[in-house]
Amino acid sequence: MRYSTEHKQQTRDKLLASSGALAKRGGFASTGVAGLMKAIGLTGGAFYTHFPSKDDLFTEVVRRELCNSPLAQGTVDRKRLKRLLDQYLSMAHLHNPEGGCPLPPLGVEIARAERPVREEAEHWLVHLHDAWSLTLGDTQQAWALISQCVGALVVGRMLASEPLQAQVLQASRNQVHKAFDETE
Structure with a gap:
């Protein structure tokens, strides 16, 4: 039975979405093709009708996850960027790796x-x-803030104690606010 182009695209989209969530929750390398396909209710053999290799799927997962980030929406004004970074450096984001930024859980991979x-x-x-x-008017500060934010989530997720996690996030938010004050 041949599937329509639309059905194949829907299956591919489901595979990408599911693979992104699985990768951010438990790692991409540790999940096999059979596990990725099982998550969307298909057999491992069907995988290769959508992607030539698991590496090709990972490239697409990275593209999709990074492009869909609220932080990737282009130039924003300072107030909105500061608000987005406060949300990024929140306990809600820390405890929701599969629904958040892919860099902290997938950076090493x-x-x-x-x-x-x-x-x-x-x-x-x-x-x-x-x-x-463009928003900050400072190219070095932009790299520093990207690194600060991603690193804070990595360190926060490494910790077992919620009070320590909260301290890490608060310290990072304080540094972000300080950076914004310095570039005004």
């Missing part, structure tokens, strides 16, 4: 991935950096 995956992440990060640089 992206760094170890094949070049196309890293190039996709680089493309998005440069786009984000350029937008924040």
